[in-house]
Amino acid sequence: MATSAIHRAFTKRTVPFLTSQSLFLSSISRSVSTLVLAEHEGGSIKAPSVSAVAAASFLSKDNSISVLLAGSGPSLQEAAVHAASCHPSVSQMLFLTQVLVADSDKFSHPLAEPWAKLVHLVQQKGGYSHIMAPSGSFGKNILPRAAALLDVSPITDIIEISESNLFVRPIYAGNALCTVRYAGANPCMLTIRSTSFPVPPISADSKSEASISQVDLSTFGEDAVGKSRYVKLTSQETERPDLGNARVVVTGGRALKSAENFKMIEKLAEKLGAAVGATRAAVDAGFVPNDLQVGQTGKIVAPELYMAFGVSGAIQHLAGMRDSKVIVAVNKDADAPIFQVADYGLVGDLFEVIPELLEKMPEKK
Ligand SMILES: Cc1cc2nc3c(=O)[nH]c(=O)nc-3n(C[C@H](O)[C@H](O)[C@H](O)COP(=O)(O)OP(=O)(O)OC[C@H]3O[C@@H](n4cnc5c(N)ncnc54)[C@H](O)[C@@H]3O)c2cc1C
DSSP states (O other): OHHHHHHHHHHOOOOOOOOOHHHHHHHOOOEEEEEOOOOOOTTTOOOOHHHHHHHHHHHHHHHHHEEEEEEHHHHHHHHHHHHTOOOOSSSSSSSSEEEEEEOOOGGSSSSSSHHHHHHHHHHHHHHOOEEEEEEEHHHHHHHHHHHHHHHHHEEEEEEEEEEEEEEEEEEEETEEEEEEOOSSOOOOEEEOGGGGSSSOBBBOOOGGGGGEEEEOOTTTOGGGOSOOOOOOOEEEEEEETTTTTOSSEEEGGGOOOOOHHHHHHHHHHHHOOOEEOOOHHHHTTSOGGGGGGGTTTTOOOOOEEEEEEEEOOOOHTTTTTTTTTEEEESSSSOOOTTHHSEEEHHHHHOOHHHHHHHSSSSSOO
């Protein structure tokens, strides 16, 4: 995506306020260097972390970005090679200068305690002006702890970067936007909402490879591991796309009435190649596990198409999906608040609408 298109996407909901002082500050040539904390899996860095790199490139034209990866074994080194070639083509400029790799068993799992100490160590050596992480469970786990060690106050859930120290973030479940100026000491620590910084095409330019360096962990003490211990990971085995990155999401609410009925939503999602989402009421009623919850206390999604069946449209749910490009809602109550954000609304009974849709849609090949 071209820079201008991304800027349009950032600014369409808000006009950042600029004081004469901020205009003055922005005119001063500043040296910005950013450390992006990145999550990896299966030898690749995850899409929200690529979004964080894309977001970092909006801090300043003279930004130099380093990506920090931690873990152990061959998949970490593979992820480093992947990260080094991840130049989101936000503009013609090359921002990503190096990938820092911390290879140790201490980082086999992304626990906050060793990671925060790693960030502290890397910051002491690198003296970055900004440290950024995606605003998912990875970033929310690590960044606040690292900020406490560095004695700075982090700014979370950024949806827009106006200047290197001026940011926009949602408040009141997304019902208001707050413009925040950071006036503290370096580093300025941020988590960014990845749906607001979509992953642009990765540059195929092989000359744009960043250097890969290993972090010297010789001063990383044994006590750095901390008190927390990794026990186990429980995850749902599914062939459906990841809810956070899916192009299409089909969501069901309390109106589905049972886990058995919720299978209609899953079937529809399967036909559309979509991810399944749910409201908190549907999760609390036990229809689906809570990793499918969309909303303020669930996942934030912004797919190209969001289909909501039997969802009232409570503000806490809207906080997680209102940035979707096209919203389709089916609800039997014509006054349901979901219709206020829907592009297409159908007043009807989902127990009639979904079977009809399933019947009329072709089988997935
Ligand atoms: C601190 C806090 C955090 C929260 N976080 C979240 C969150 O992250 N995500 C979230 O979703 N909620 C969250 N909630 C809960 C939220 O306030 C709502 O209670 C919840 O979203 C309602 O879910 P629902 O729309 O499925 O159920 P309901 O509000 O009960 O709505 C059901 C809808 O289905 C319609 N309906 C009924 N039968 C049919 C039918 N046969 N066909 C078609 N339509 C039908 C009804 O008209 C109604 O509009 C949070 C609440 C709090 C206090």
